[in-house]
Amino acid sequence: MNAVFSVRQDSQRYLQVGDHVVDTDTLRVLTRPEGTRLTPKAAAVLLQLARSSGRTLSRDDLLDEVWKGTCPTPDVLTQAVKDLRRALGEDLNSPRYVETLPRLGYRLVAEVRFFDEDPNARAPAVPALQHGAAAPRSRAVRSAKWLAVAAAIGLVAVAAVATTRGRTLPSPAVAADLPRWSVAERRSLTSDPGPELLPRISPDGLRIAYSIGEDAPSGSRIVVRGIEPSRTSLLGGEAGEDCHPVWSPDGSAIAYMHHARGQCTILLESSFGGHAREVAACAENTLDYFSWSPDARNLLMTSPMAANARTVTSVPLDGSPPRVLRYTRAASDIDLDARHSPDGSLIAFRRGTNPYSDLHVMPAEGGDVRRVTRLASRIRGFDWLPGGDAIVFSSGHAGAQGLYVVSLEDGRVESLDVYPAEFPSAARATDAVVYEIPRLRTQLARVPLDPADGDPLALVPSTGNDGAPMMSPVDDRIAFVSDRSGSQQLWLHDPATGETHALTDADEPNLRYPVWRRDGARLLITARGEGWGHLIEIDLATRKRTVLTSGEEDVRYGVYATTPGRYMAVINADDGARELVEFASEQGRAVERKVIARGVGRHELDLVEGSIWFTRINQPGLFRIDPATGAEQLVTSAITPANIDGWLVSGGQLYYIVTHAIGRGAIHRFDPATETDVVLTQLPVAVADLNFSITRDHRHLVVVRAAAVDTDIGALRLQRASGTHATTRG
Numbered sequence: 001m002n003a004v005f006s007v008r009q010d011s012q013r014y015l016q017v018g019d020h021v022v023d024t025d026t027l028r029v030l031t032r033p034e035g036t037r038l039t040p041k042a043a044a045v046l047l048q049l050a051r052s053s054g055r056t057l058s059r060d061d062l063l064d065e066v067w068k069g070t071c072p073t074p075d076v077l078t079q080a081v082k083d084l085r086r087a088l089g090e091d092l093n094s095p096r097y098v099e100t101l102p103r104l105g106y107r108l109v110a111e112v113r114f115f116d117e118d119p120n121a122r123a124p125a126v127p128a129l130q131h132g133a134a135a136p137r138s139r140a141v142r143s144a145k146w147l148a149v150a151a152a153i154g155l156v157a158v159a160a161v162a163t164t165r166g167r168t169l170p171s172p173a174v175a176a177d178l179p180r181w182s183v184a185e186r187r188s189l190t191s192d193p194g195p196e197l198l199p200r201i202s203p204d205g206l207r208i209a210y211s212i213g214e215d216a217p218s219g220s221r222i223v224v225r226g227i228e229p230s231r232t233s234l235l236g237g238e239a240g241e242d243c244h245p246v247w248s249p250d251g252s253a254i255a256y257m258h259h260a261r262g263q264c265t266i267l268l269e270s271s272f273g274g275h276a277r278e279v280a281a282c283a284e285n286t287l288d289y290f291s292w293s294p295d296a297r298n299l300l301m302t303s304p305m306a307a308n309a310r311t312v313t314s315v316p317l318d319g320s321p322p323r324v325l326r327y328t329r330a331a332s333d334i335d336l337d338a339r340h341s342p343d344g345s346l347i348a349f350r351r352g353t354n355p356y357s358d359l360h361v362m363p364a365e366g367g368d369v370r371r372v373t374r375l376a377s378r379i380r381g382f383d384w385l386p387g388g389d390a391i392v393f394s395s396g397h398a399g400a401q402g403l404y405v406v407s408l409e410d411g412r413v414e415s416l417d418v419y420p421a422e423f424p425s426a427a428r429a430t431d432a433v434v435y436e437i438p439r440l441r442t443q444l445a446r447v448p449l450d451p452a453d454g455d456p457l458a459l460v461p462s463t464g465n466d467g468a469p470m471m472s473p474v475d476d477r478i479a480f481v482s483d484r485s486g487s488q489q490l491w492l493h494d495p496a497t498g499e500t501h502a503l504t505d506a507d508e509p510n511l512r513y514p515v516w517r518r519d520g521a522r523l524l525i526t527a528r529g530e531g532w533g534h535l536i537e538i539d540l541a542t543r544k545r546t547v548l549t550s551g552e553e554d555v556r557y558g559v560y561a562t563t564p565g566r567y568m569a570v571i572n573a574d575d576g577a578r579e580l581v582e583f584a585s586e587q588g589r590a591v592e593r594k595v596i597a598r599g600v601g602r603h604e605l606d607l608v609e610g611s612i613w614f615t616r617i618n619q620p621g622l623f624r625i626d627p628a629t630g631a632e633q634l635v636t637s638a639i640t641p642a643n644i645d646g647w648l649v650s651g652g653q654l655y656y657i658v659t660h661a662i663g664r665g666a667i668h669r670f671d672p673a674t675e676t677d678v679v680l681t682q683l684p685v686a687v688a689d690l691n692f693s694i695t696r697d698h699r700h701l702v703v704v705r706a707a708a709v710d711t712d713i714g715a716l717r718l719q720r721a722s723g724t725h726a727t728t729r730g
Contacts, residue, residue, distance in 0.1 A: 014117060015050060018097055018110030020088055022046065026178060029087050040179070041066060041076070041417050042083035049098070049108035058105040059486060076419045078487045079400045081106060083415075086529060102485075102505040179721050181390075181405050183416050186716040188437060189227065195711040198244050198423055199434045201227065202251045205427030207271070208434055209235075209245035209254055210713060222256050224271060227432065227715060235269050236276060244287065247271065249296050257282055266290065266299065268317070280315050289337035290315075294344035302336050302349070312338040312349055327366040332618045334641060337381075340364060341388045342428055348391055353641040354378040356578070356601065356617050359391060359406065373406055373413060376572070381423030381435075385718070392433060392718065394422045398529060399510040403435065405718075421714065431719050437712045442688045444469050444480060445705040446695075449667065449680045453699060456685050458707075460493045460500050468512060469702040471693040473607065474520035478693070478702060479503075481511045481525075490514060490525050490538070503538050504545070513691075515559045518607060524548075524558050524567070535569055548585040557602050562610050562627070566592075570600050578617055596625065597632070601644045608652045615644055622647065622654065624672075635672050646690030651698060657683070657690055667701060 014030075015022045021030045024047065027038040038046065044066045049057060063077055081098060084090075088097045097110045189208065190196045199210040209224045222235040222245045236242040240260025247254055251271060258267045258276075264284045269276040280299055282288035290301045293314065303313040303322065312335055315322045325347075329335065336357075338349040341364075348361045351371075355378040362369045373379075375397040382393035390407050402419040406412070424435040444459040444466050460466065464484030471478055476495045481488060485502060488511055493500040503523070504511075515524040521541065527534045533555035535548045548567060549555050556578060558569035566584050573579045580600040583590040596612065603614035610627040613635070622639040625632050639647055639656060647656035654670040664683045670676070689704040 014115040015047070016111075016113045016115065017046070017050070017088065017108070018112075020097075032087070032089065036087045038087050039080065039083045039415050039417055041080040042087065045077070045080045045106075046084055046108075049106060050112045050114075052108070054108060056101055056105050056107040061105065076400070079398065079402070079419055082399055082529060100505070180407070180412075180414055181416060182719050182721050183418060184717040184719060186418065187714065189434065189713045189715050191712055193710060195709045196223070196713050197436065197711060199436060199713045200245050200247055200425045201427045201432060201434045202247050202271070203249060203428040204251055205430030205432040207251070208425075208713065209247065209256075209271070211243040211245065211256075222254065224254070224273075227434070233273050235273060236267070238276070242267075244289070246291055249292055249294055255279065255290070255292070255299065257288065259284065264288065279317050291337075291339045294340055294342075300338045300340060300347065302338055310334050310336060312347065325366040327362045328369040330618070334618055335360075339382075339384060341384050342386055343388050346388070348372070348382065348384065350379055350382070352376070352617060353644065354380070355396070355644070359393060361408065372408060372411060374411075375413070376578075381425075383424055383426040383433075385426050386428055386431070392416075392424045392426055394424060394435070396510070401438070403433075416718070418714075418716065426718070431717045432715060433718045434713055434715045437714045439708075439710040439712060440688055440706060441465055441708040442467055443705045443707040444478070445685055445703055447667075447681075447684060447701045447703055449699055449701065451681060451684075456705075458705070459702065460491075466491075467689050467704045468514055468691050469693045469704065470514045470516060471695055471702060472520045473516050473518060473696070476695070477520070479514040479516065479523055481514065490523070492540070503540070503543065513557050517560050524560065526555055526557055528556075533572075535567065546585075547588045548590070550589045553590050559603065559605050562605065568596070568603065568605065568612070570603060573598070580612075580614060597623075601641060604649050606649050606652060613649050613654075615639055615641065615647075617641060636670050636675075636677070638668070638670060638677060643690055646692070648692070648694060650694050653698075655680075655692075655694060655701075657687070657692065659687075659690070 013023065013025055015024055019031065022038065023030055024043065027040065027043045029036045029038065045062055048062060048065055059077055067076065085098055090097050095109065097108065099107045099109045101107060194213065197211045199208050201208050205227065207224060207226050209222055211220050212223050213220045220241045220243055222242050223232050224235060225232040235254060235256065236258065238258065238260065240258055243257050245254045245256040253268055254271050255266055255268045258265050262284060264282040265278045266280040266282050267276040268279045288301065290299050293300060297317060299315045299317065301313050301315050302310040303324065311329065312325045312327065313322050314325065333351055334353055336350045338347050340347055345364055346361050347364055348359060350357045351360050352358060356376045357379040358375060359372040359379065359382060360369050361372055372391065375395055377395045377397035378401070380394040380401060382391050384391055389409060390405050392403060392405050394401055395404055400419045401422055403416040403421045403424055405414050405416060420438050422436040422438055424433055426433045442465045443461055446457045446459055448454055459478065462482065462484040464482050466480050466482040468481040469478055478493050480491055482491045489505065490503045490511055491500060492503055510528045512526045512528060523538045523540065525536050525538065527536055535555045535558040537546045537548055554572035556570040556572065558567055561568045561582050566582060568580065568582045570578050571581050577598050578600050579595050580597040580603055582594045582596055584592045597614060599616045601615040601617045603612060605612055612625040614623055618641060620640045621637045622635045623632055624635045636654065643657060643659065647654060654672065656668050657665050658668055659665040664686055666682050667680045669678055669680050685703065686706045687703050688706040691704055693702045
């Protein structure tokens with residue numbers, strides 16, 4: 001049963017929550033001029049809280065009711081509450097609607113009432129009831145004045161309704177806000193220990209292929225099985241690592257990547273097993289995404305160009321020379337994971353490296369490129385849906401990594417309310433979709449740069465997920481982000497006292513990048529939500545939390561500037577560029593702004609010499625701005641947009657991680673004065689995130705270790721909502 005319907009089946013249609021009115025049929029917040037629509041799960045959480053008459057509901061209570069019959073992670077509730085607060089225009093510093101009670105749950109603090117009709121259309125007005133009061137069921141005459149105002153701002157549909165074959169259709173204004181997609185029969189296909197990765201569903205929707213045993217001594221293998229429980233078969237078998245299987249258009253063959261002896265090749269094999277033959281080369285130190293052309297004569301790949309840029313290339317399987325497609329692109333653009341539409345007329349691809357990616361489309365033969373999404377987010381996999389007018393993809397722009405659908409017709413992005421989920425794959429002949437369910441547990445680990453200093457040591461272990469470590473500049477304290485309390489918070493560990501405690505206790509958006517002030521007395525943290533980001537400062541002595549920027553500033557990353565009371569942050573400009581801005585903060589707003597550079601990915605301030613180090617989004621290299629002259633110079637080309645988070649500057653030296661598609665990475669140190677680059681050590685642990693920190697004595701790193709990887713494969717049916725249909729492209 002639908003989660004919203006099951007809660008409101010004995011209630012009226014309209015719910016007044018404080019100053020807002022929610023239509024529980026269309027899930028629209030009628031009192032928001034922009035016509036904000038709640039996600040189904042956010043609406044279900046709201047209705048549960050409303051029916052509780054102001055009582056506190058525990059997280060377990062809400063998970064049991066709203067996600068009944070499933071096995072959700074706590075993240076899904078946190079995400080639903082974030083979506084609810086955003087839709088209601090909640091001020092996180094002074095909540096008026098949903099209150100978080102740490103370690104207890106949530107409570108609706110606004111007054112609520114249920115109505116048969118929109119209460120704002122009533123005359124005369126009736127005072128709101130307190131929690132628990134009975135809502136009147138009598139109908140009132142609509143206010144002509146309200147109807148005129150509502151019509152002017154688009155909240156009332158046209159009076160007439162269209163009827164087709166006896167079926168009443170919703171008005172265009174309402175239909176535009178209704179869900180276009182529905183998820184059914186969601187389930188897990190695998191539950192074996194260890195990771196099952198990069199699943200692909202066959203064109204007929206009956207079989208799946210994926211890789212297993214990434215860390216097994218014999219190497220990873222490709223598994224093929226039915227989408228229903230069935231016997232499995234293995235492809236490959238040569239020594240090495242096999243991954244990223246891709247079905248041929250007719251489902252008779254599977255191409256996959258094979259890593260062995262320092263080389264990467266693409267092998268082709270019957271989907272039922274047999275002899276594998278080499279058909280193309282691929283990049284060794286990265287996951288080199290590829291797909292088939294509709295006629296099965298070519299592979300579509302993204303080939304490296306000058307200065308680490310990548311462009312869409314068609315590689316014939318008969319050994320003919322590759323053909324680079326000519327299309328609209330800048331010389332430094334990084335285009336990845338190109339895929340033909342079901343009818344072969346379009347190619348979709350991801351432009352930009354994570355976490356600043358967006359989906360684009362172009363004609364199959366090249367030409368003008370159209371940007372489909374404007375999220376600048378961490379996109380982890382996408383696929384065309386059978387109609388060819390929409391794309392399902394995984395994105396983390398709203399916090400947790402989940403599934404979304406974007407329409408090519410109008411660019412509307414719709415959440416499927418499936419979290420966590422990555423790398424979706426859609427069948428061509430059915431409505432089946434498979435995807436990765438990431439079940440990754442991360443821990444902080446202290447790794448010696450000299451193996452003689454001992455073995456890696458786990459830091460502040462827990463059953464939760466820890467990440468984003470940052471060592472204090474004055475002592476051995478470490479700040480980090482963790483969900484060990486059930487929701488993501490900023491934590492502090494002090495080895496001197498052995499104490500570990502949370503510095504935040506509210507449902508913050510996605511927290512990233514803690515940064516210490518030079519004296520170790522305060523911390524900055526970047527809090528991001530869907531389409532926005534704040535820079536927040538926390539005073540460690542008083543635990544006072546100060547929001548430094550407004551909702552108008554889409555902050556990506558921030559640090560302290562050299563001048564006390566000033567900050568530097570990467571902020572989204574109006575034209576979509578990422579500007580590095582220095583500013584002061586006044587009453588929660590950035591003032592006295594000074595743009596330092598544009599197109600910036602991430603930056604750091606060298607506390608030794610006061611210089612600014614930064615990377616660019618679509619250009620390889622690490623750059624430095626001289627504090628005295630303001631001159632910009634290239635420091636090294638070793639840093640690419642792919643490892644935007646995998647570097648730091650300490651003591652005038654650059655430390656960075658070099659990753660490999662197969663196996664563990666290495667830590668390098670680069671000396672700008674001598675331009676020498678040395679490998680300090682091979683990482684003795686598998687890292688789950690490139691974020692790392694370094695101790696004050698430069699003898700140890702703190703990395704994010706993959707403590708357990710049990711990624712499974714999920715499946716669902718993705719259906720068009722009633723009354724919607726595929727758009728025919730001319």
